[in-house]
Amino acid sequence: MITVEEAFARINANKVELPVTEVSLAEAVGKVLREPIYADRDFPPFHRVTMDGIAIRYEAYQAGEDTFPIEGLQLAGAPAQTLTNKDGCLEVMTGAILPRHTDTVIRYEDVTITERRGKRYAHILAAPKMRLQNVHQQGSDRRATDLLISEGTLLSPAEIAVAATIGKSSLKVTQAPRVAIISTGDELVEVTQTPLPHQIRKSNSYMLQAAMREQNVLADVFHLIDDKALLLSELQEKLKKYDVLVLSGGVSKGKADFIPEVLQELGVQQLFHEVAQRPGKPFWFGKHAAGPVVFALPGNPVSTFVCYYKYIQPWLRSVLGAAPTWSLQAHLTTEVTFNPKLTYFLPVKLFVASTGIWRAQPVTIGGSGDFAGLLTADGFLELPPDQIKFSAGDTFPFIGFRR
Ligand SMILES: Nc1nc2c(c(=O)[nH]1)N[C@H]1C(S)=C(S)[C@@H](COP(=O)(O)OP(=O)(O)OC[C@H]3O[C@@H](n4cnc5c(N)ncnc54)[C@H](O)[C@@H]3O)O[C@H]1N2
Numbered sequence: 497m498i499t500v501e502e503a504f505a506r507i508n509a510n511k512v513e514l515p516v517t518e519v520s521l522a523e524a525v526g527k528v529l530r531e532p533i534y535a536d537r538d539f540p541p542f543h544r545v546t547m548d549g550i551a552i553r554y555e556a557y558q559a560g561e562d563t564f565p566i567e568g569l570q571l572a573g574a575p576a577q578t579l580t581n582k583d584g585c586l587e588v589m590t591g592a593i594l595p596r597h598t599d600t601v602i603r604y605e606d607v608t609i610t611e612r613r614g615k616r617y618a619h620i621l622a623a624p625k626m627r628l629q630n631v632h633q634q635g636s637d638r639r640a641t642d643l644l645i646s647e648g649t650l651l652s653p654a655e656i657a658v659a660a661t662i663g664k665s666s667l668k669v670t671q672a673p674r675v676a677i678i679s680t681g682d683e684l685v686e687v688t689q690t691p692l693p694h695q696i697r698k699s700n701s702y703m704l705q706a707a708m709r710e711q712n713v714l715a716d717v718f719h720l721i722d723d724k725a726l727l728l729s730e731l732q733e734k735l736k737k738y739d740v741l742v743l744s745g746g747v748s749k750g751k752a753d754f755i756p757e758v759l760q761e762l763g764v765q766q767l768f769h770e771v772a773q774r775p776g777k778p779f780w781f782g783k784h785a786a787g788p789v790v791f792a793l794p795g796n797p798v799s800t801f802v803c804y805y806k807y808i809q810p811w812l813r814s815v816l817g818a819a820p821t822w823s824l825q826a827h828l829t830t831e832v833t834f835n836p837k838l839t840y841f842l843p844v845k846l847f848v849a850s851t852g853i854w855r856a857q858p859v860t861i862g863g864s865g866d867f868a869g870l871l872t873a874d875g876f877l878e879l880p881p882d883q884i885k886f887s888a889g890d891t892f893p894f895i896g897f898r899r
């Protein structure tokens with residue numbers, strides 16, 4: 497049996513190679529960028545007017561001018577006009593390029609406009625505070641050729657906006673791995689079926705599929721009964737077609753727990769079996785020489801859950817090429833005792849106190865079969881194996897499953 501740390505390290509030392517693919521902007525959000533994105537022009541690309549009003553020469557105002565004949569109108573989307581009279585002004589709209597020979601914009605709220613003999617004049621009511629007032633200066637945000645988005649960035653809507661503005665209609669991203677989620681067990685029936693008294697409906701595979709979907713990985717779901725010959729032939733097929741196999745059930749010491757021997761017979765090299773943790777101790781992990789990685793998770797639903805969020809989610813993230821996500825430490829609200837020399841994943845509800853400190857309140861659940869108990873939890877606190885008593889106020893890593 498190995499430690500949680502060791503299991504984590506062995507898993508992360510075994511990645512799968514994923515190709516780069518090009519997707520449209522609409523499909524790119526949530527994926528990992530595989531090319532650097534540079535500014536094609538300055539940001540903003542021209543002196544951009546930020547308020548509807550008039551544009552003047554600051555010097556004219558400084559020289560004592562406060563009434564400016566209006567020469568014309570500069571709309572957004574029109575090429576730059578030129579102010580001809582150095583003591584005149586142009587009306588300008590938000591988003592327009594600043595007219596040539598002007599350098600200061602005064603809002604309509606700070607001027608009055610009058611008309612005399614067919615000519616219009618703007619009178620300044622509130623003094624402009626400085627040259628370039630209400631002007632978003634060319635290149636003040638980013639310069640042309642600046643690196644805007646690094647390779648490996650997990651794309652959010654903010655990155656999509658920047659990609660669009662530099663003229664990228666598609667982006668190179670990591671292609672999601674082909675994942676097969678395979679539940680096993682004779683006692684399991686379909687969601688749409690009515691179970692007999694000794695049967696239950698499958699839930700693990702749907703939980704895993706949903707969890708992966710949140711990472712933009714669309715997995716295929718299968719179910720296999722506890723029949724060794726069938727497991728051998730079906731898993732052999734799956735190993736040919738998929739990059740990642742995530743199994744649940746059949747990895748413990750039962751008479752129908754065939755998964756570890758079947759995988760080894762199929763040439764999947766065992767990299768560990770059993771981790772010093774609760775829940776999830778019988779976790780099995782291996783890699784096939786031809787590439788696929790196999791996570792065989794213990795069938796108890798809370799064990800499957802914990803193993804996914806502790807190991808598979810960060811592994812998938814790193815396989816996809818994304819930087820590790822932020823990690824959260826939370827303060828335990830009440831004392832907890834746990835005797836076995838195992839890492840204990842304690843289900844908790846998370847609160848943020850007014851001090852900004854995260855607090856984790858233990859949630860009582862009925863063992864690793866009580867997945868309904870997770871409905872009141874937000875995640876797990878990872879309590880280390882070398883301790884029995886965990887005091888209120890102490891901090892531990894939090895592994896969450898809610899967004
Ligand atoms: N003699 C021992 N027995 C067990 C040990 C042990 O160390 N010695 N470990 C226990 C622990 S811990 C766990 S966890 C389970 C793991 O069992 P398996 O991975 O072999 O899983 P199964 O036996 O197939 O099922 C266990 C349990 O989970 C339910 N299950 C399975 N798959 C699903 C699914 N897709 N959806 C919902 N529920 C599922 C299944 O019905 C069983 O109740 O072994 C202990 N035993």
Ligand code: MOO
Pocket residue numbers: 773774775776777778794796799863864865
């Ligand atoms: O440790 Mo098992 O994963 O509790 O039922």
Ligand SMILES: [Mg+2]
Pocket residue numbers: 745746747748749750753
């Ligand atoms: Mg079993």
